[in-house]
Amino acid sequence: MTVVLVPVRGFTTGKTRWGDKLPPDQHRALVRRMADAALTAAGDHDVRVVTADGEVEEWAGHHGAGVMHDRGDGLNPALEQARAEALREGAPSVLVLFADLPRVSKEDVAAMLDLPHERSAVIAPDHHGTGTNALHVGAACPLRYRFGTGSFELHRAQVNDALVVSRPGLAFDVDEAPDPSIVFS
Numbered sequence: 001m002t003v004v005l006v007p008v009r010g011f012t013t014g015k016t017r018w019g020d021k022l023p024p025d026q027h028r029a030l031v032r033r034m035a036d037a038a039l040t041a042a043g044d045h046d047v048r049v050v051t052a053d054g055e056v057e058e059w060a061g062h063h064g065a066g067v068m069h070d071r072g073d074g075l076n077p078a079l080e081q082a083r084a085e086a087l088r089e090g091a092p093s094v095l096v097l098f099a100d101l102p103r104v105s106k107e108d109v110a111a112m113l114d115l116p117h118e119r120s121a122v123i124a125p126d127h128h129g130t131g132t133n134a135l136h137v138g139a140a141c142p143l144r145y146r147f148g149t150g151s152f153e154l155h156r157a158q159v160n161d162a163l164v165v166s167r168p169g170l171a172f173d174v175d176e177a178p179d180p181s182i183v184f185s
Contacts (some may be wrong), residue, residue, distance in 0.1 A: 002093045002113060002136070003086035004042045005068070005079060008035050008060075010053035032059070034174065035099040039063050041109050041169075042097060050082045076145040087139050092118065095136040096145070100174045108169040112136045121159040124170035125152045133173050134165075 011032045012024070035056075039047060042065075049060035052070040060067050068085060070078040083094045093115055097104070112122050118138035126133050132151040137143050137159075146154035156162050 001046050001091065002095055003089075003091040004045045004047045004095045004097055004109070005050050005082050005086070006035070006038045006042065006047060006065070006097050006099050007050040007070070007075060007079060008053070008056045008099045009051065010056055011035070011059075030174075031099075034102045035059075036063075037102050037104055038097050038099040039065055041101075041104040041106050043106050043109065045095075045109070046091070048082065048086070050078050075147055079145045079147070083137070083145075091139065093136060093138045093141075095134065096147075097134050098173065101133055101170060101172065102174060103172050104169040108134075108167050111165050111167055112170070114163070116161065116163065119159075121155065121162040122165055123152065123155050123162050124165045124167065126173050127171040131173070133170050 011028045046066070048066040048068045049056060050068045050070050051057060051060070052072055057067045068082040071081065079096055086094050095109070095112055097109065112124060112134050113136060115122055115136055115138050118140040119142070120138050121141050121143050122136040123132055124134035125131065130150055130152055132147060132155050135155060141159060143155060143158045
């Protein structure tokens with residue numbers, strides 16, 4: 001079964017780019033609600049939350065998700081470590097699904113799972129077409145995670161036959177401080 005990795009820094013420490021644009025209680029509630037959306041969308045898959053935050057670990061357990069510990073070396077190394085562990089356990093593929101996608105659905109996740117072969121990848125760009133909001137790679141795919149600025153092209157350049165999945169629920173991410181009233185509309 002495909003392993004779905006959901007990285008969550010923390011409910012109070014996640015989305016630091018927002019700064020103090022939201023009151024702390026709204027910031028925390030919004031980050032948690034978006035993480036809830038990601039776990040709901042991942043549904044019955046083998047979901048593992050990648051985090052170093054104790055509160056997030058407890059939350060993941062309450063949702064029936066596994067936890068893969070982030071050693072604090074940064075997002076890409078944490079995801080590479082989690083992917084390597086999942087593959088050692090026999091996963092045929094790994095899907096990274098970010099937890100800042102408030103409108104992501106089970107249908108969006110299902111669209112990401114159509115992997116042509118074990119050396120391939122499926123990439124979901126953000127609404128700007130520059131970032132990567134979800135990335136599914138086969139067990140033998142040589143791709144290295146390059147999440148961050150310009151990641152869509154960095155990922156796409158590594159896999160010639162990568163499929164691109166463009167869906168509103170996967171494209172709408174919340175990188176800048178939002179108006180909470182429109183995030184889940």
